[in-house]
Structure formats: structure tokens, C-alpha cells
Amino acid sequence: xxxxxARHVVTLVVNGVVREAAVPARRLLSDFLRHDxxxxxxxxxxxxxxxxxxxxxxxxxxxxxxxxFAVTVDGHEVTTVEGLAExxxxxxVQRGFTECHGLQCGFCTPGFLCTATAFLRDNPAPTxxxxxxxxxxxxxRCTGYQxxxxxxxxxxxxxxxxxxxxxxxxxxxxxxxxxxxxxA
Amino acid sequence: xxxxxxxxxxxRREDARLVTGQGRYLDDLGxxxxxxxxxxxxxxxxxxxxxxxxxxxxxxxxxxxxxxxxLPGALAEPLPLLIPHPALTHxxxxxxxxxxxxxxxxxxxxxxxxEDRYLAEDACALIEVEYEFLKPVVGVEEAAQGVHLVHxxxxxxxxxxxVQEVPSRDGRSAAEAIDAAPHLLEFRLDIxxxxxxxxxxxxxxxxxxxxxxxxxxxxxxxxxxxxxxxVAAKLGLPLPKVEVIAPDVxxxxxxxxxxxxxEEILVPWAARTLGRExxxxxxxxxxxxxxxxxxxxxxxxxxGFDDDGRVLGLDVTILHDHGxxxxxxxxxxxxxxxxxxxxxKIGAYRVEFSSIYTNTVQVTPYRGAGRPQAVFCMERTxxxxxxxxxxxxxxxxxxxxxxxxxxxxxxGLIFQDGxxxxxxxxxxxxxxxxxxxxxxxxxxxxxxxxxxAEGRRIxxxxxxxxxxxxVGPYEGGHVQITSDGRVHVSTGLTSQGQGHETVFxxxxxxxxxVPIERVSVVTxxxxxxxxxxxxxxxxxxxxxxxxxxxxxxKVREKALRIAADALEADPRDLEITDGxxxxxxxxxxxxxxATVAVLSNPLRYAFDEEAKRATQFSGAASMDxxxxxxxxxxxxxxxxxxxxxxxxxASGMHAAIVETDPETAEIxxxxxxxxxxxxxxxxxxxxxxxxxxxxxxxxxxxxxEKMVYDEHGQLLNASFMDFLMPYATExxxxxxxxxxxxxPLNPLGIKxxxxxxxxxxxxxxxxxxxxxxxxxxxxxxxSPSDLHTLRLRxxx
Numbered sequence: 014x015x016x017x018x019a020r021h022v023v024t025l026v027v028n029g030v031v032r033e034a035a036v037p038a039r040r041l042l043s044d045f046l047r048h049d050x051x052x053x054x055x056x057x058x059x060x061x062x063x064x065x066x067x068x069x070x071x072x073x074x075x076x077x078x079x080x081x082f083a084v085t086v087d088g089h090e091v092t093t094v095e096g097l098a099e100x101x102x103x104x105x106v107q108r109g110f111t112e113c114h115g116l117q118c119g120f121c122t123p124g125f126l127c128t129a130t131a132f133l134r135d136n137p138a139p140t141x142x143x144x145x146x147x148x149x150x151x152x153x154r155c156t157g158y159q160x161x162x163x164x165x166x167x168x169x170x171x172x173x174x175x176x177x178x179x180x181x182x183x184x185x186x187x188x189x190x191x192x193x194x195x196x197a
Numbered sequence: 198x199x200x201x202x203x204x205x206x207x208x209r210r211e212d213a214r215l216v217t218g219q220g221r222y223l224d225d226l227g228x229x230x231x232x233x234x235x236x237x238x239x240x241x242x243x244x245x246x247x248x249x250x251x252x253x254x255x256x257x258x259x260x261x262x263x264x265x266x267x268l269p270g271a272l273a274e275p276l277p278l279l280i281p282h283p284a285l286t287h288x289x290x291x292x293x294x295x296x297x298x299x300x301x302x303x304x305x306x307x308x309x310x311x312e313d314r315y316l317a318e319d320a321c322a323l324i325e326v327e328y329e330f331l332k333p334v335v336g337v338e339e340a341a342q343g344v345h346l347v348h349x350x351x352x353x354x355x356x357x358x359x360v361q362e363v364p365s366r367d368g369r370s371a372a373e374a375i376d377a378a379p380h381l382l383e384f385r386l387d388i389x390x391x392x393x394x395x396x397x398x399x400x401x402x403x404x405x406x407x408x409x410x411x412x413x414x415x416x417x418x419x420x421x422x423x424x425x426x427x428v429a430a431k432l433g434l435p436l437p438k439v440e441v442i443a444p445d446v447x448x449x450x451x452x453x454x455x456x457x458x459x460e461e462i463l464v465p466w467a468a469r470t471l472g473r474e475x476x477x478x479x480x481x482x483x484x485x486x487x488x489x490x491x492x493x494x495x496x497x498x499x500x501g502f503d504d505d506g507r508v509l510g511l512d513v514t515i516l517h518d519h520g521x522x523x524x525x526x527x528x529x530x531x532x533x534x535x536x537x538x539x540x541x542k543i544g545a546y547r548v549e550f551s552s553i554y555t556n557t558v559q560v561t562p563y564r565g566a567g568r569p570q571a572v573f574c575m576e577r578t579x580x581x582x583x584x585x586x587x588x589x590x591x592x593x594x595x596x597x598x599x600x601x602x603x604x605x606x607x608x609g610l611i612f613q614d615g616x617x618x619x620x621x622x623x624x625x626x627x628x629x630x631x632x633x634x635x636x637x638x639x640x641x642x643x644x645x646x647x648x649x650a651e652g653r654r655i656x657x658x659x660x661x662x663x664x665x666x667x668v669g670p671y672e673g674g675h676v677q678i679t680s681d682g683r684v685h686v687s688t689g690l691t692s693q694g695q696g697h698e699t700v701f702x703x704x705x706x707x708x709x710x711v712p713i714e715r716v717s718v719v720t721x722x723x724x725x726x727x728x729x730x731x732x733x734x735x736x737x738x739x740x741x742x743x744x745x746x747x748x749x750x751k752v753r754e755k756a757l758r759i760a761a762d763a764l765e766a767d768p769r770d771l772e773i774t775d776g777x778x779x780x781x782x783x784x785x786x787x788x789x790x791a792t793v794a795v796l797s798n799p800l801r802y803a804f805d806e807e808a809k810r811a812t813q814f815s816g817a818a819s820m821d822x823x824x825x826x827x828x829x830x831x832x833x834x835x836x837x838x839x840x841x842x843x844x845x846x847a848s849g850m851h852a853a854i855v856e857t858d859p860e861t862a863e864i865x866x867x868x869x870x871x872x873x874x875x876x877x878x879x880x881x882x883x884x885x886x887x888x889x890x891x892x893x894x895x896x897x898x899x900x901x902e903k904m905v906y907d908e909h910g911q912l913l914n915a916s917f918m919d920f921l922m923p924y925a926t927e928x929x930x931x932x933x934x935x936x937x938x939x940x941p942l943n944p945l946g947i948k949x950x951x952x953x954x955x956x957x958x959x960x961x962x963x964x965x966x967x968x969x970x971x972x973x974x975x976x977x978x979x980s981p982s983d984l985h986t987l988r989l990r991x992x993x
Contacts, residue, residue, distance in 0.1 A: 051228060054218015054220070056396070057224075059917045111209070118445075128377070152922055156886060159889045168806065
């Protein structure tokens, strides 16, 4: 068996569920999620870490899954766009993007949603400047960003409305991850 | 009425799946499919001496390796030249896999199929191709000298040469009008290459059903019906045995209208040959070097004008760089040369273009499709005229506008659809008035003076355009109401994020009087609708929107006829509200559309309780007529087509205020204002979204994006690291205002909106930078270092 095909077992928690697959050492996390675990919501736009479409939350923090080897996340926790909904209801960020027309083709959207989710967990009442900064690492070719900025603000509002006074360290599953102190 | 949805900012029906990761893009399909990968030429111009695949054969998981020599029949022929034109005397297209000669970096040479993409790329890396280098031809002006040739049999590298000329009303040629004019200016303009760059690249996935002898192809395309015809032709399959589906598509902007891409016929062929599912997903580098680019032109302008700035004669000569091949014909330079006139009436006009081969990626339409270059040319010209005369730039524009009472206005040219360039409607003076108000044009000099007092440089710019939208030949719509009361709408053209599912559902719900929740829309699936042209030229809403409206009207008429029989009423007295047909003013006399659908289809066999009403002993049928009367068809459905006599002409005007840093030469857009007229709005939220996205791409083209080729034909910036697309931090907030001048040409009174935002941006930014700096801007994009160079030149 060549170096390219020797397999390593990777066990991790994805969207709250323990998943396991045996993959070559060179398998990217993006490909692992999409092709080994069948979670195709995470998209690959550039394969070199610039566009941010592949952003997922690794132990609660946004990472580029196209720049991460799957074997390096063994034992960790990953949240993808498929895991953002809460009890089957769209999350505040998902609602914000829908209400504000913050997506067109939708290809870059999962990356923005994951990025914004982590951002609003840490900063539930952001300023315009902070929102701009937060999404400035993700490329979108359709929307011109204006409605994305609006959507993140709207998500902050929804989050505050639905959860009452925002906690500085968030809520739900993500809050749970953050409480464990980030990456193990 | 609850069902009146046309014109409302209805939230998108696409979003629920797209924000939850449930969208289905090309690479999300076919999890067990084999993966294709390509060995592509690393050289811009070379002869293939030998291809040695032996080292690749040991790669575990390798399934097949194909070169041109393996291709049978029509597959071995050059790809189709999609849009022939008499002026395209030397059209050339590539082979699906290179035969003998490669003509740009990225041209596919070998196809590898393996168990997964990693292994396919392992095999690609082990294939040795021996090349004999030929002289690369790079740069349109160098190419036009014809010293070295891209194609041995194309003299001077000239693929096409075309002249259109419209004399003045008193019969003068452009040259005569210019020479006779009180003032004359002559200058050169230059625009760089950019590209569509959808976040999802291209991709193809094919399944061959050996038992059925049929092929299903999924492609990230803007035209599934045309891909279907091309695949059937190239593979020698009967058309009914091929179906092509465009799944969710992650952006197109033009590049995915070209077809068949080599991979679109090679992957299905491999699937059939191997009897296995095969998929190819383009990676980003492949997209840069093997898809398509646009924009690059050099323009020479001669303009003659009077003391008011009225253009009496205009002569434009364009060198258009179309890259190595011309699969999409000469649509881009035709559009540049015809749309250059914008909202203006010009005394006499002559335009000449040469479309030139270079050893670079082929050039096909990118959002705007030749118009950004056209508008750059016209608006730069008017700015120069204004500067020469010392007049306000908006005054010079107003002096040249076509007046509202002059429509329909014939520009005397032949447009990209082969039909006369006749503008249907518009109100340019009102657009300009709205724009000046929105940006605060008249108070800007004060603002500029205040900024100057603080040591800041700011400038204002303006740009106007007219966009021919909704070009033919046709689109169709099919509408079916089933016995559960659901409305199924389909149209053949495709979607890449424009929100067609939403706007077409709005149209159907409004036309039929049904709740939008009951309407479902399918686009780009040849199983549902086989006749279509595709999504390009800001045509989807105009073409399919009107076709769907017409199909709905047929269905509505039939529903009212059947309901009138059942209610013993006059069809003219019936209305449909919330999916229920009722007698106007008598809500109790009513019948749901679901029941009408049951009655529309005379049955022998009841499949459920409701269906019993349509069976033969139900007593519902008249004994005097056959169950399906002459001229009738079973079912509550209708199909119709919309085929316009000509294009509709949307228009708009943009203005920007920019600030240039006196030290770093950084250019920042402080404000950006848009007045947009696309006729009646179906969904203002979606139209605004289209404008925002277009302007953002325009900002990219004006300030950041260019394809940097070196003299060897190597694309030096083929990655998102080096090709600078705007992030949120580079795009200003866009202020919009709408003017609605309905089109008289179609039932809904609409015009296209998809491309508009991008069209005038380079012209507007150039105008504003020029105003801020007092220098002449004659090439775009303009980077801080470009501006710095211009400042140095001015200082000398």
C-alpha cells in the first residue's frame, strides 16, 4: 500500500454525532466531511484557504477545512452548516441571511454562516465595523456583501430577541464547546 | 388580494435548503462515481511530440487514461463553433483533448479516470508529455502585428473583422462629420482581462444506463438543453436517450453558458465507455487556466463635437483579444460596438473591430459581455469632451440623450441577436435627474473644497449605459395544476443564484390566483422542459417570466371554462382567489382548482376519493360531447412560449465619490449611487441584490482584477491569492433608486436586470479618480501603483 493510500482511522464528533472513517493521511478535512461523511453542505471554492467557503467550526472556532488534514481533527468536535439549526429550527444566523437576501447562488453561504455563528457567539451586539471585519475573510461573488452585512446584524437582533439578553459566551451546542476551552 | 405577489419583495424560496447545507451542487452528487482529472498543457504554444503514460499505469485505483487518439467519431472533431457569423471568417475551436498543438496554458491533453480525485491527480502527475515549443503570441497589439501566428492558417491572427457605420441624418459619414465638427479629440483606451470567477467552478457528472441505453448528465451549466443536444450529437445518441440537469449552480456570470466544454462530452463518453458513473469537478487553478476570460480590448477613438458637447461624429476602432479559440463567436465585440452608443444619439458613427487570436485562455461573455468596455469608451469620451469645453460632465451627457418622446429609437445598427438595435423605451433625463439628486451632484464642489481644505483629495464620477436584455430567440413555460391543487411550473433555462424559483412562482401565483406556497418551480431540467436557449444576456425573467405568464393564462382560461361548466356560470363572471374559482361577488358559488384539475381529466379508474368525481358513472359528463372534446386535452396544464420581436433595453446611471490617498495612492470609494430602470420590477429585493452583486464585480474590474500574462503566455496570478477579488471591505455601500419605464414589448412590461450593475463601474471610477486627481485615466483597472505612476507622469 503506497503512502497515498495507507489509511488512518479518524474519530470525531460532527454536529453532535460521533463519526468515524478510515482515510489516507493526505485527505483534507473538507473532502473528508463531503465525501467520507456525506456532509456536502461544506463547499470548496479555491482549495487554498482564500475564499472561506469551506469554513467549519473546529471546537467552536472557524477554520478553513480545505487547509486542514482530516487526521489532525481526530478526537475533536466539528460543526458544519448542517449542524447550525437548533432543534430543527433555523438558527438566528440562518434566519438573518434568509430575511435579508444575504445569499444568491448559496455556494459561499455555508462559510459565511459558520463564520458569523462563531462571531455572534463571541460578540452578540457588534458594531458595523466589527461585522465588516468578521466577514472580511470570506469571498462572495454574487451579493456584493451589503446584504450579508445586514444579515449578520439582523442575526444579532434575532439572537437577542429569541434568547433574551445575550451572553458573552453564547449558547447551545456552540456555547458548550466554547466552555470546554476550545481545541483539546 | 392575497395572491397578488408580482412586484413584492417576496423572500426567496431557494434559501431554506441553501442555508442548511441541503443544496445540491454538482460535486455533491454521485458519491460513488469515479473521478476524472486532466493533464493540461503547461505551455502557451507547443507541438505535442509524445505522450508517455506508462508510469501512471501503476497507480493504484487508476481506471483509464485517454488521449485524443482514443476519441471516436465526432468526439475527435473540434468542438462546435456555437455562434457563426459572416464576419468571423477564421473561427477556430479546440479539440476536446489537444491534437498535435496546444495553444494556451491549461488546454486539456490527457484525461485520467480513477477511483477518486486524489488518485486521478497522482496518475496525471506521472504522465510525461514531450513538447516542441512554438512562439507564444501574447498581448492583443503584438498579436495584431501578425509576426507570429496562433493558428498557422489564420493570417495576421485576425479571426474576425467587422465594420458598422451609421451616417448622420444629413448623410455624412462619421469621418466627414468628425472633420466638419468644430472640435476634434483623438485618444487611445485600454482595458485589462478579468473573469467571471463563480465560487463554484464547472463540473460534470454522468450516469450511463446500459440496460436502457440512456445517459443522464448533470452539469454546472447555464444551458442544460443545449448541453443535451451537444452531448447527443457528439456521442451519436438519440436525443430522447439523453437527459441533462443543471442542479444548484454556484454562480455562472457567463462562463457556464459556453458549451459543450471538453469535459461535458468527455465525462459522459467515459461513463458510457466504462459503464461506470464518472464525475469531474473543476478546481480553482483549472478554472483560471482552462475556462474563459473577458474584457481585454484596446480602443482608438476619434470624436467630433460642437460647443454644447453634442457628438457630431464618432469613430471607434477596437482591437479585441479573444484568446486562443472562438467557440462563442464574436458576440463580445459585437456587443461592445453596438452598445457603445448607450443612451445617446450620435450624429454619425463608425465602429470597426478586429477580433484577434492570442495564446491565452479563450474569451467568452462575462457579466456585461462587452458592455463595460463599450461604456468605458463612450463615457471616457464624453468626460473628455466636457473637460475640453470646460462643461459639467452631466450637462454634456444631457445634451446627447435620446429624449423620452423619441422611443422607439432606432440606432441604425444590427445587435447581437441579428436584429435591429431599436430601443423600446426609457427616460434618460429623469434617470440623470434622480442620480444627481441621490449622489448630491450639484453640492459636490462644496464638499470637494471642504475636503481639499483638510488636505484630502476627493472626486466624483458618473457613467450611463443602456443594456439590451431579454434577447431571443425564445423560452417556454409549462404549468400544470394537479388534483391535489399543487401548481407545477417548469422552464428550460437554468438558474445560478438569481432567485428564479421565487420570481417565477410570484408570476405564476399572481397569474393563477393561488397561494405561492402551492407553486413549485423547476428550471434547467430537460426531463421537465426540453426546449430552451439558456440563461445569459439578462434574459431569464423577460423570456421565461413571460412564457410562464402566458402558459398560466392558458391554464387559467381552461380552469375557468371547466369551472363555469361545473358551476353553471359564465366564465367571464369567474375569479380565482387563493386557489378557489368563484363567481365574482358570490363566494359561495365556488370550486377549488384542485377539483377543477380532477374534472379536467376524464377517468375510468378512481385513484382516490376526489378522483371519483371524474369517473365515467359520476354523472358529471355531458352525453352530447366526447369526454375529451375536440380541441381539448386531458389535464389542467398549459405550455406556451415567448419569442420577442427584439430585445428590451434596460438602462441606468451610476455615480461615485472616491477619495485618493495623497501618499499611498490608495483609492477608496466613499459613496456609490445607482439609478436603475429595468421596467416593471417582479421582486425589488432580488433586483437590488442583482445590482449590488454587479457593482461589486464592477469594483473588482475597476480597481483590482486583472489576468497577468507574462511574455511566455503563463498566467502569473491564477489563484485567489493573486487575482484580487473584492472582499466585503472593498465594496462600498450601494445606494439605489428605481425608475420603472415598462417595456411595451412583452406582456409583463419587464426588462432584464442581471448584468446591469457591473456595466458602468469602470467608467464611473475612472471619471471620479480623474476628477480627484486632475489626471487623465485611460486604462482600467487602476491600482495604487498605476495611480502613482500617473502622478509621476503628470509631475514631469
